[in-house]
Amino acid sequence: MSAPDLAGIESARERLRGIAQETPMERSRYLSGMLGAEVFLKCENLQRTGAYKIRGAYNMLSKLSPEQRERGVVAASAGNHAQGVAFAATELGMRSTIFMPLGVALPKLQATRDYGASIELRGQDFQSALAAAVEHVERTGATFVPPYDHPDIIEGQGTLGLEILDQVPDVATVVVPIGGGGLAAGLAAALRARAAQQGRTIRIVGVQAERAAAYPASLTAGEPTTIRTEPTIADGIAVARPGALPFEIIRDAVDEIVTVSDDDIARALIVLLERAKLVVEPAGAVATAAIMRGLVRADGPTVAVVSGGNIDPLFMERVIGRGLAASQRYLKVRLALPDRPGQLAIIAQIVSDEQANVVEVLHTQHDAWTSITDVSIDISVTTRGPEHAERVLDALRRAGYEPIVL
Structure with a gap:
């Protein structure tokens, strides 16, 4: 697999026109005062399906052959990827089957079903659901849609980088959540290539939850490394092993990776709710959390990617309580x-x-x-x-x- 180039990401943007929304870019006075430079929030929580995932999913599915489309697509996910694949498949007239663990939150399950997917509940955790999805692919010949480790997925996510440059042309730093690495890899590829054309550089800071931070260990080892994750409220980026292709891109294109605690994330979620009037899932709040923790230096206009807003209301109540307690x-x-x-x-x-x-x-x-x-x-x-x-x-x-x- 090879990394996407700028021409490929620009083509993906054309494919996504009318499908993925150009989400708002909101200036945060509160975070700007905290950082000492202008801070903008790229609101992918307001994207269709509530997260950036439809960018990569639609881009990959739109490239499938007629024979592949006829056999349908399969994914394993308990969250945003499931909804992105379901939405993209329905838009393109394909069948989609999504394997989810038995304990998946009801709002996520219902939303995925409403987007047109057939749901299969298997096992108590994601790995069990993934194993069932792979078995289904082998048995039916359907196409498996990975969440991050595929060039077409990364290419689609890279369209977010192009939007950021259109909306904040003089951006100096972009702060982005990292789980498996598809979003950060695509965004970094787009930003690096476009900035090189302009004869300048853009600093890219990745953020992981400290209880599921596979990238620092992998970068130290020089290759993707499996870690033992601990429970974290940022379950959307709780990935034990980086994707092979995202790792190759991030290793060269992302300047720094920092980690934030669950309390940091909960405080950031409160700030986004109160100051920016944004409903954000914990994984989507980690870039904001890194700025609030002082882990991002002020180099000029800074964009924090708010990657998703799909949060169970009952869980949101718990996170708000934790955030209020963490803020005393x-x-x-x-x-x-x-x-x-x-x-x-x-x-x-x-x-x-x-x-x-x-x-x-x-x-x-x-x-x-x-x-x-x-x-x-x-x-x-x-x-x-x-x-x-x-x-x-x-x-x-x-x-x-x-x-x-x-």
């Missing part, structure tokens, strides 16, 4: 109180006097960590940030209590 805007404290009337009212008054708000209280007389004459309470308080949270804690300490932050 949601404080949970445990206290030991004398077991006599009026103590809870005293605590509530202390919190109120500091202009904070109690949102939940758990009271028990059966906690082993307190003395037999005390009771234990857990209070959840909303604050305006770290300084305000510390004022609440100091007020409790001045009143003679010993708050334990949970």
Whole structure:
């Protein structure tokens, strides 16, 4: 397999005209102030199917022969790739079969089905679904559509780089999420080639979730390396081994790869929701998280790719709670109180006097960590940030209590 060239990416853009939307490029005043340079958000969360994946999927499927189209296409995915393949196949009049693990989130399953795919639920994890998809391909002769390790997929994703240059012609730095590497590889190939024509360079920073960061280890080893991933909220980029072709491109074309924690990602998701009014999935927020963490230097106009917005509302509720806690805007404290009337009212008054708000209280007389004459309470308080949270804690300490932050 060979890396896509600029002519191929430009041809892909023509194929995608009328299929993939040219998504908005929004300036972020908040992130610009934080970085010390203009920051723009490339909003692929507003793309059709909610993510950039339709670019690569449609580009690959549109190149299939009549015989291949007749036999249909197959993919294994629990998220954005599934929806991209289903949408592209339906647009091109092909059958698509998507293999998903049994525990796939209902909104993703239903969306993939609504885009016209036949769904097969197999196994408890992605690897089981992938094995079933491969067996189906061998049995039926259908075409397997990989999520990132294919030149046509990378070529399609590269169209995003061309759009970025059209919308921010003087861009100096692009920050992009990396999972298997298809998006970063395509974007980097397009940006490098077009910048070379203009006689300049563009800095490209890749971002991975620190619990699933296969690229740093692989770059150190000089070849794609399989790592042991840990659970992460950024499941959309939780890939244990880089794709072979994306790795070759990224090794030469991406300047730096940084990692962010789940708490970083949760904080970024809150900022995107509150400041930019964007609903973003955790994997789509990692570029923003890297800027907020100070991992990106200010070289000039900077574009953060917001790669997707497909998030289960129930999971979003959990991530928002984690983001508020990580930002110390949601404080949970445990206290030991004398077991006599009026103590809870005293605590509530202390919190109120500091202009904070109690949102939940758990009271028990059966906690082993307190003395037999005390009771234990857990209070959840909303604050305006770290300084305000510390004022609440100091007020409790001045009143003679010993708050334990949970």
